Amino acid sequence: MTYWLARERTVQEAGVLTRFDPAYWTVNFPRPMMASVVTTAPDALRVDAVFYRQDDLAGLIWESEDRHDHPLLAYETSRDYRGCRLAFRWRSLGVLALDAVNGPVLTIEGRDAAGAPRAWYVRLWNYAQGTAEDCVVTIDFASVAGGFLLPAEADPVWAGDVDRMFVSLVPPGYTGVDAALAAPVEGWVELSQIAVSGPGAVLAISDVVVPEHGLSICSGYDDSYHLTPARLLRNALQLGYRGDIVHYVGMSHYFRLEPLGGGYYASLAGGVLNAPCAAWHADFAERARRLGFGVIWSLSYELFDAHCWNDWKQRAHDGSPALTGWEPPSALLSPAHGGAMGYLQAVAAAFVGIAQGAGLAVKFQVGEPWWWVMGDGRLCIHDDAARAVLGDPPEQNVRGAPDTAVLDAAGALLAASTAALCAAVRAVAPDAVTLLLAYLPTVLDRAAPELKRANLPVGWASPAFDVLQLEDYDWAAAGNAVASARGVALAQERLGYPVERQHYFAGFVLNPEDAQQWRGIAEAADAARRRGVAATFIWALPQVIRDGFVTFDQEEDVQAFDDVLFPIALGREAEVAPEVSTAILTSAGGHEARNAAWAQARTRYDVGPGVRSEEDIQRLLAFYRARMGPARAFRLRDPFDDCSNDGGEPGASDQLLGGGDGEAQAFALVKHYGGVVRRITRPVAGSVRAALDGEETVAFELGAGGVVVFDDPPGEGAVVTAGFRFDVPVRFAEDSLSVNRATFMAGAAPSVPLIEVRED
Numbered sequence: 001m002t003y004w005l006a007r008e009r010t011v012q013e014a015g016v017l018t019r020f021d022p023a024y025w026t027v028n029f030p031r032p033m034m035a036s037v038v039t040t041a042p043d044a045l046r047v048d049a050v051f052y053r054q055d056d057l058a059g060l061i062w063e064s065e066d067r068h069d070h071p072l073l074a075y076e077t078s079r080d081y082r083g084c085r086l087a088f089r090w091r092s093l094g095v096l097a098l099d100a101v102n103g104p105v106l107t108i109e110g111r112d113a114a115g116a117p118r119a120w121y122v123r124l125w126n127y128a129q130g131t132a133e134d135c136v137v138t139i140d141f142a143s144v145a146g147g148f149l150l151p152a153e154a155d156p157v158w159a160g161d162v163d164r165m166f167v168s169l170v171p172p173g174y175t176g177v178d179a180a181l182a183a184p185v186e187g188w189v190e191l192s193q194i195a196v197s198g199p200g201a202v203l204a205i206s207d208v209v210v211p212e213h214g215l216s217i218c219s220g221y222d223d224s225y226h227l228t229p230a231r232l233l234r235n236a237l238q239l240g241y242r243g244d245i246v247h248y249v250g251m252s253h254y255f256r257l258e259p260l261g262g263g264y265y266a267s268l269a270g271g272v273l274n275a276p277c278a279a280w281h282a283d284f285a286e287r288a289r290r291l292g293f294g295v296i297w298s299l300s301y302e303l304f305d306a307h308c309w310n311d312w313k314q315r316a317h318d319g320s321p322a323l324t325g326w327e328p329p330s331a332l333l334s335p336a337h338g339g340a341m342g343y344l345q346a347v348a349a350a351f352v353g354i355a356q357g358a359g360l361a362v363k364f365q366v367g368e369p370w371w372w373v374m375g376d377g378r379l380c381i382h383d384d385a386a387r388a389v390l391g392d393p394p395e396q397n398v399r400g401a402p403d404t405a406v407l408d409a410a411g412a413l414l415a416a417s418t419a420a421l422c423a424a425v426r427a428v429a430p431d432a433v434t435l436l437l438a439y440l441p442t443v444l445d446r447a448a449p450e451l452k453r454a455n456l457p458v459g460w461a462s463p464a465f466d467v468l469q470l471e472d473y474d475w476a477a478a479g480n481a482v483a484s485a486r487g488v489a490l491a492q493e494r495l496g497y498p499v500e501r502q503h504y505f506a507g508f509v510l511n512p513e514d515a516q517q518w519r520g521i522a523e524a525a526d527a528a529r530r531r532g533v534a535a536t537f538i539w540a541l542p543q544v545i546r547d548g549f550v551t552f553d554q555e556e557d558v559q560a561f562d563d564v565l566f567p568i569a570l571g572r573e574a575e576v577a578p579e580v581s582t583a584i585l586t587s588a589g590g591h592e593a594r595n596a597a598w599a600q601a602r603t604r605y606d607v608g609p610g611v612r613s614e615e616d617i618q619r620l621l622a623f624y625r626a627r628m629g630p631a632r633a634f635r636l637r638d639p640f641d642d643c644s645n646d647g648g649e650p651g652a653s654d655q656l657l658g659g660g661d662g663e664a665q666a667f668a669l670v671k672h673y674g675g676v677v678r679r680i681t682r683p684v685a686g687s688v689r690a691a692l693d694g695e696e697t698v699a700f701e702l703g704a705g706g707v708v709v710f711d712d713p714p715g716e717g718a719v720v721t722a723g724f725r726f727d728v729p730v731r732f733a734e735d736s737l738s739v740n741r742a743t744f745m746a747g748a749a750p751s752v753p754l755i756e757v758r759e760d
Contacts, residue, residue: 001213001529003522005515006071006548015207017075019196020062020086023230024075028166029058032257032264032307035169036276038283039230044192048276049095051171051185052257052264055178059107059166060189068227070235071548072208079110081141081159083200087193090128090135094187095169097132098125102174104189106139108146110162120146120157124167136193141200180259186275210240213553215525217241218505219541220298221277222250229284235545237291240552244294246469246505246537247284248367249351251330252304253277266307266343272350281351285358295360296435297351299344299421300367302330312340314372314380317395322372322380332372335417336385345424352428362429365469366418367437370455371410373398377448381410389413398448407453415459422465435503436465440472440487446711452494461495468497471505472524473539479520480665481527482703488531504528507539515547522551561729561757562627565635567619568610575606576640600676603728605636608752617739620752624737633757635682635727643725644671650723652691657722660692660714667720668760669706679760680726681706687725692718705759730754 017024022045027035033056035049049058066074096103106122122144128135147153171185217236224232236245254277258267273281288295303312305323308331314322315334322332333340348364355362372380377399381390390409396402422434443455462468470491475483492499506525509517521538528536538544538551581597611620627634644654657667669680669688683706690700692714699711706726714720733753740750 001215001522001526001551001553003518003549003551005518006550008071009074009206009208012072012206012208014204017203017205019078019084019201019203020194022191022194023228023234024062024066025228026061026063026068026226027058028061028226030056033058034253034274034276036225036280037228038279039228040190041192043194044190045194045228046191046279047169047189048279049169049171049187049189050256050274050276051187052181052259053178054173054175054181056171056174056181058169060169060191061164061166063164064110064162068545069206069231070239070545070550072206072210072550073235073238075203075205078200078203079161079163081162081200083142083198084159085138085140085142085197085201087136087138087195087197088191089193090124090130090133090137090189090191092133092187092189094171094185095189096172096174098128098135099132102170102176103132105168106165107168108157108159108162108165110159110164113158113160115161120155122146122157123148126150184257207238209238210550210552212242213240213551214529214536215241215551216243216245216535216537217541217544218246218248218507218537218539220248220250221254221280222248222252223540223542225250225253225277225280229280229287232541233284233287233291233293236293236541239544239550241538242292243535244296244363245288246296246298246365246539248298248300248540249281249347251300251302252307254347255303255307257307264307265309266303268343268346272346278350278354281354282357285354285360289358289360294363295355296363296365297348297355298365298367298437299348299351301333301335301344301369303333305329305331308333309339311384312337312343313383314386315383316374316378316380317382319382320374320380322374332370332380334383334385335369335371335414336389337383338385341417341420345421348421348425349428352425352432356429362425362432363435364422364425364429364432365435365437366421366465368439369414369418369436370439370443371414373442373448373451379407379410379451379454381406381454386410386413398445398451398454402450404450404453407450408457410454411457412459414454415457415464418460419464433466435467435469436460437469437471437505438491440470440484440491441474444487444490452490456491456494458494462497462501465497467501467503467534468495469503469505469537471507471539473505473507473521476506476521476524477509477514477517478664478666479523480703480709481523482701482707482709483665484524484527486701499532500534502533503535503537504531504533505537505539507537507543509543509547512546518547518549525551560631561633561759563635565637565727566607566730566754567623568607568616570607570610570637570639574609574639576638577604577606578602579604600678602758603638603756604733605638605730605754605756606751607636607754608750611739611750611752617750621737621739624732627732629735629737630732633729633731636730636754638728642727644723650687650689650725652689652696652723653694653721654723655721657708657720660716660718660720662716663713665711665713666703666707666709667722669708669722669724669726671726679706680724681759682727682729684725684727688722689724690720690722692720694719694721729757729759731757 022039035058064079065077108120141159146155255266257264314332323329377397379396393406506521578601583595585593671678703709733755
């Protein structure tokens with residue numbers, strides 16, 4: 001699999017987009033309120049909202065710069081609206097009407113004609129014909145003016161340099177004061193018959209269609225709630241993803257809330273999902289089905305902490321709640337708490353109902369259910385409900401010597417909770433496919449070897465779920481293929497799911513400055529597909545869009561390598577010729593300027609002198625045919641340079657690999673030749689020894705490409721060294737191989753030239 005991080009469209013396909021297209025509006029709002037926007041027709045959109053506070057305000061936003069689409073699918077940036085006229089039909093209910101004080105206003109943010117930043121506030125009622133809840137609004141951006149009363153308070157808009165504009169929506173009872181409404185208010189707004197005219201009515205839009213590549217995609221509502229489903233799915237489809245979308249329903253935007261003591265808490269009063277969430281997901285499910293996608297609905301044991309009931313939370317022995325590192329944090333729900341688990345079961349059933357309503361096959365994932373572990377190793381199994389079930393156990397530190405019986409009991413409790421959740425799904429959809437997502441770096445932490453008893457319990461073993469989904473993004477993003485393979489093997493051995501009933505999640509890149517991690521993610525996805533899993537998913541679409549990640553399949557790399565050793569032993573009579581590429585410029589006075597074009601020498605060999613018999617000739621010709629001449633590289637044991645310790649046996653301190661930083665686990669093998677460093681990509685199996693600060697260690701594995709992967713990251717400043725024997729990757733240098741029996745029998749050695757292959 002090949003990938004590319006696209007920054008902008010250059011020569012790729014482009015189309016046109018009508019400005020103010022309904023699919024490209026977004027919403028924004030403060031907590032605890034909620035809003036969503038969906039398209040209801042090619043020229044129409046609908047906003048649903050629920051308000052809790054007297055100062056809640058939702059914005060329906062159009063941006064001049066497309067910040068939400070993949071670079072190869074984004075519309076052009078155009079900040080000049082003066083040649084543009086916008087008209088639409090407005091209908092609303094449950095929001096403050098157009099003619100009211102604090103009624104809907106179009107806020108235009110940008111710069112005036114002199115370049116000074118400013119904003120204008122256009123009262124939509126001043127440009128409406130009809131009633132305050134059903135009218136036609138017409139705006140000519142060449143002449144529009146802000147101000148409450150026109151013309152007395154007119155504030156002419158200069159629309160030549162606009163960053164964004166948004167329509168403000170507030171509830172009846174809005175005061176701008178931070179106080180609760182008497183009761184939650186649900187409202188909606190529809191903009192239909194949207195029409196744009198004038199020379200500024202059309203924008204260019206990138207319209208790349210990446211060929212289908214066999215990968216699937218993950219997404220999440222908490223990252224995409226502000227976009228229309230139509231926009232989100234266009235990105236997934238045109239970037240080549242197919243099959244099922246794993247859709248994480250999130251932990252912070254789906255719930256209804258009820259007030260208590262100045263806060264708001266997740267509630268089933270009046271229904272399960274809030275109205276904006278339900279509307280968004282109904283549209284998402286229907287569109288996904290029409291585009292040929294399936295949807296795997298993912299629900300985790302996390303809930304936004306500010307809206308989570310205190311007795312639902314997992315807790316450490318000292319009473320500290322189990323909170324994630326996100327800001328603001330989410331809380332981990334206790335598998336022992338009947339109320340918390342009953343709530344999750346109701347949420348799962350609600351999303352299953354949406355899937356059924358759209359005609360989708362029901363697929364439900366229990367996403368990363370676990371007992372939280374504090375940073376110092378304390379297991380959070382001490383909330384009141386868990387203590388009652390587990391017999392009030394003493395504190396368990398999984399990085400010490402925990403009581404394995406307690407961990408087994410905690411694991412059984414976790415497995416029982418996931419079984420009950422899946423049963424609730426199947427009570428609504430008997431044919432539902434159930435899936436489990438396990439995060440391997442946490443549940444298979446080498447510093448906590450017994451943690452798997454609690455967080456990868458044997459109660460999850462096949463056939464508890466239909467499919468086992470595995471993710472290891474800490475390892476994948478770091479390119480730690482050895483740890484990934486080890487973790488997958490341990491999970492498969494413990495739970496017993498055959499590879500054809502496994503999925504793999506490759507990802508994710510948390511921060512844009514770490515975009516180089518996509519290389520490790522792409523390699524991990526390739527490894528999963530070679531392993532034969534039923535589906536491989538990229539986690540996740542928001543990061544794919546942000547970083548411009550594009551992947552596509554291509555024919556096998558021509559730099560093919562057969563991991564076999566040249567079959568004929570070489571003697572000291574073999575020819576070895578290191579070569580460099582140096583440009584030398586000689587001045588008229590005889591002075592030279594020399595420039596080395598290569599960072600290190602490349603070696604040529606003639607192994608003909610090693611051919612000593614007709615049997616050797618036969619083996620040579622067969623080996624040449626099997627390699628298809630120069631097409632496929634192979635290993636060669638250099639008789640003059642095959643060890644980290646010239647003239648002796650490998651020692652663990654022979655060659656300096658680097659210094660520890662407390663995070664990096666992988667160190668590439670190298671050999672130093674004075675100031676020149678040679679990358680060693682083909683060490684001899686079983687020959688590698690490693691040391692940290694001069695002390696030999698066996699706590700490492702050898703990864704592909706000659707990389708030593710330590711079980712734990714070497715500490716800050718640790719000196720990392722290694723010793724090894726190694727082969728040289730080479731290929732035949734010519735497209736023909738000539739051996740003359742007569743001259744060979746007369747004692748003339750054939751010429752068999754080889755050339756070193758660069759792999760780093």
